[in-house]
Amino acid sequence: MSDINQNPIFDPKLYNEDLAPVSTSKRTWGTWNYASLWISMSMCIPTYMLASSLIEGGMNWWQSVLTIFLGNLIVLIPMILNGHAGTKYGIPFPVFARASFGTTGANIPALLRAIVACGWFGIQTWIGGVSLYQILRVWIPSLSEPMITGFFPPILEMICFLIFLLINMIVVYFGVESIRKLLVFKAVFLPVAAFALLFWAIYSTEGLGQILNQPSKFQTSAEFWKFFFPALTGMVGFWATLSLNIPDFTRYATSQKAQINGQMIGLPPSMAVFSFIGVVVTSATAIIYGTTIWDPVILAGKFENKILVTVAMLAIAISTLATNIAANIVSPANDFANLNPTKISFRIGGYITGIIGVLICPWKLIADPSGYIFTWLVGYSSLLGPIGGIMISDYFLVRKKELILEDLYQQGKTYSYKDGFNSKAIIALVLGILPNIPGFLVTIKLISTDSVPEWLTNLYHYGWFVGFFISGLVYFILMKNKR
Numbered sequence: 280m281s282d283i284n285q286n287p288i289f290d291p292k293l294y295n296e297d298l299a300p301v302s303t304s305k306r307t308w309g310t311w312n313y314a315s316l317w318i319s320m321s322m323c324i325p326t327y328m329l330a331s332s333l334i335e336g337g338m339n340w341w342q343s344v345l346t347i348f349l350g351n352l353i354v355l356i357p358m359i360l361n362g363h364a365g366t367k368y369g370i371p372f373p374v375f376a377r378a379s380f381g382t383t384g385a386n387i388p389a390l391l392r393a394i395v396a397c398g399w400f401g402i403q404t405w406i407g408g409v410s411l412y413q414i415l416r417v418w419i420p421s422l423s424e425p426m427i428t429g430f431f432p433p434i435l436e437m438i439c440f441l442i443f444l445l446i447n448m449i450v451v452y453f454g455v456e457s458i459r460k461l462l463v464f465k466a467v468f469l470p471v472a473a474f475a476l477l478f479w480a481i482y483s484t485e486g487l488g489q490i491l492n493q494p495s496k497f498q499t500s501a502e503f504w505k506f507f508f509p510a511l512t513g514m515v516g517f518w519a520t521l522s523l524n525i526p527d528f529t530r531y532a533t534s535q536k537a538q539i540n541g542q543m544i545g546l547p548p549s550m551a552v553f554s555f556i557g558v559v560v561t562s563a564t565a566i567i568y569g570t571t572i573w574d575p576v577i578l579a580g581k582f583e584n585k586i587l588v589t590v591a592m593l594a595i596a597i598s599t600l601a602t603n604i605a606a607n608i609v610s611p612a613n614d615f616a617n618l619n620p621t622k623i624s625f626r627i628g629g630y631i632t633g634i635i636g637v638l639i640c641p642w643k644l645i646a647d648p649s650g651y652i653f654t655w656l657v658g659y660s661s662l663l664g665p666i667g668g669i670m671i672s673d674y675f676l677v678r679k680k681e682l683i684l685e686d687l688y689q690q691g692k693t694y695s696y697k698d699g700f701n702s703k704a705i706i707a708l709v710l711g712i713l714p715n716i717p718g719f720l721v722t723i724k725l726i727s728t729d730s731v732p733e734w735l736t737n738l739y740h741y742g743w744f745v746g747f748f749i750s751g752l753v754y755f756i757l758m759k760n761k762r
Contacts, residue, residue, distance in 0.1 A: 294688045306531050313538055329554060330344070333347070364378075384704060391662050394635065400608065400611070401636035408440030414588070472591065476578075512656075519660045519743060661739065661746055721736050
């Protein structure tokens with residue numbers, strides 16, 4: 280395999296330093312680097328809210344933790360499979376997508392994935408903004424609790440959100456290197472804070488027994504399964520974005536063994552542990568306050584010690600900032616840069632991410648547990664599952680893990696297809712998305728439940744799986760006589 284960095288024959292419209300393959304000498308990430316990456320990314324407020332939302336939805340503690348663990352075991356499979364090409368060829372996700380979608384067509388999956396990341400950026404920014412608002416509430420008790428009753432949040436909450444957004448954009452301006460110390464702070468603070476909340480929950484309810492004895496709210500098995508399957512799809516959807524752009528990270532791996540073992544060690548266990556804390560604390564709030572509080576930022580705001588709440592909220596804001604830049608800026612910035620590498624830099628890509636993150640109205644995405652799981656997580660997983668199915672089918676079944684590296688960066692070669700688009704991939708993508716549209720429209724109440732057959736509506740509950748397998752199979756059938 281030749282080193283493209285030494286090859287002068289490449290198209291500037293398909294190449295810049297961020298998209299170039301990582302040379303062998305710079306592939307230094309070992310098993311524990313990947314384990315640490317996943318532990319760090321799993322320890323975030325949305326993970327806590329993920330577990331809490333299942334409790335709020337009716338599950339008991341072990342049903343919630345098991346659902347999350349199972350979802351992460353499932354998403355680990357495409358995570359490792361898509362990571363293979365990153366490790367073997369040193370290429371990022373937008374470049375890898377060119378093999379299946381075409382040198383120009385790769386912008387379709389890159390943009391779909393980028394828009395989802397913008398949504399996550401907006402959610403994390405909203406959490407950071409609410410943390411700032413909670414600090415004001417501590418010192419100005421007359422302010423009301425954070426609450427959204429209309430389409431837009433109250434003016435002061437919106438101002439706090441925009442201030443936190445501005446802080447994120449300042450970090451983007453100075454570059455990702457400026458966030459390293461904050462990532463270290465987050466790695467120390469969030470686990471300490473999480474276990475402190477766990478201790479508080481156990482102490483305040485006089486032991487785990489009362490918490491873990493909280494029953495499931497489902498009266499029948501049918502009720503449970505009706506909630507379980509879309510919830511499981513939502514758990515898979517939680518990391519569906521990373522299961523696509525994992526090559527952005529595995530391109531630095533020393534070996535396939537390093538990325539595989541690191542992800543196995545880091546992802547499912549850390550998600551299970553952190554979600555267990557979320558489950559215990561959320562269950563405890565029902566006992567202590569008489570109502571379930573699934574948002575840890577709202578919960579922390581209820582503590583009486585002003586200094587404690589202020590420090591906690593500042594720490595949450597800093598940790599959220601670190602997570603946002605690392606997980607929700609780097610990848611979409613690269614995806615937007617792939618549109619026009621000569622004109623869109625990482626910095627401009629970061630600004631685009633910020634603007635779209637606001638336009639998506641993230642405060643509505645996490646306004647309630649039902650919307651968080653069934654509209655946001657399941658909804659976007661229905662878009663990303665088909666992309667994963669196509670890319671894995673292409674790399675493992677069609678091409679047998681063999682890519683021509685130089686052709687990924689050149690027009691008119693193997694991966695240009697017709698005018699830069701692989702029509703077979705686009706057909707497979709559309710066919711994988713279509714079955715989930717009726718159920719999504721019913722979920723967001725754009726059409727009535729009676730307007731489509733029940734079985735078709737229910738397909739949406741399995742959105743990621745339906746899209747993944749339909750698109751993967753259709754793509755393989757269309758491509759099997761191509762080569």
